[in-house]
Amino acid sequence: MLQRIQSLYMFLVVIINGVLPFWVNLWTDNNGEAVYAQDDLFYSVFFLVSAAIAFVTVFLYKNRKSQFVINRLNIILNFVLLGFFVYRSLILSGETQVSEKGIGMLLPVISIVLLVLANKAIKKDEDLVKSVDRLR
Numbered sequence: 001m002l003q004r005i006q007s008l009y010m011f012l013v014v015i016i017n018g019v020l021p022f023w024v025n026l027w028t029d030n031n032g033e034a035v036y037a038q039d040d041l042f043y044s045v046f047f048l049v050s051a052a053i054a055f056v057t058v059f060l061y062k063n064r065k066s067q068f069v070i071n072r073l074n075i076i077l078n079f080v081l082l083g084f085f086v087y088r089s090l091i092l093s094g095e096t097q098v099s100e101k102g103i104g105m106l107l108p109v110i111s112i113v114l115l116v117l118a119n120k121a122i123k124k125d126e127d128l129v130k131s132v133d134r135l136r
Contacts, residue, residue: 013050013074017048017054018048
């Protein structure tokens with residue numbers, strides 16, 4: 001059942017975490033050079049693992065409970081990634097040298113929102129199936 005709305009949300013997470021961090025800059029260093037996810041192995045691994053988890057979760061549509069749990073784990077992973085970005089942005093010096101935060105630091109926030117929406121839709125489907133089973 002790939003036509004469900006939660007599948008669309010999870011495919012968007014795959015695109016946001018698997019493709020966009022390598023196109024948009026995460027931050028600009030002190031030399032004025034843009035830093036992308038492929039420049040830092042730590043961040044690229046986090047983004048790719050999150051994208052892979054979302055991709056695998058799309059195809060678990062027959063087992064909604066495990067899909068829901070794996071999405072929650074992916075949300076936690078994105079919160080950890082967001083925490084590393086917040087830490088990184090706080091240690092960037094901005095007073096003596098030029099440093100700038102990039103739009104790529106917001107990608108985990110967008111992923112978290114989409115994963116929460118997907119979990120809401122999964123819960124709605126699970127409730128619908130339970131209500132139909134109750135009528136039988």
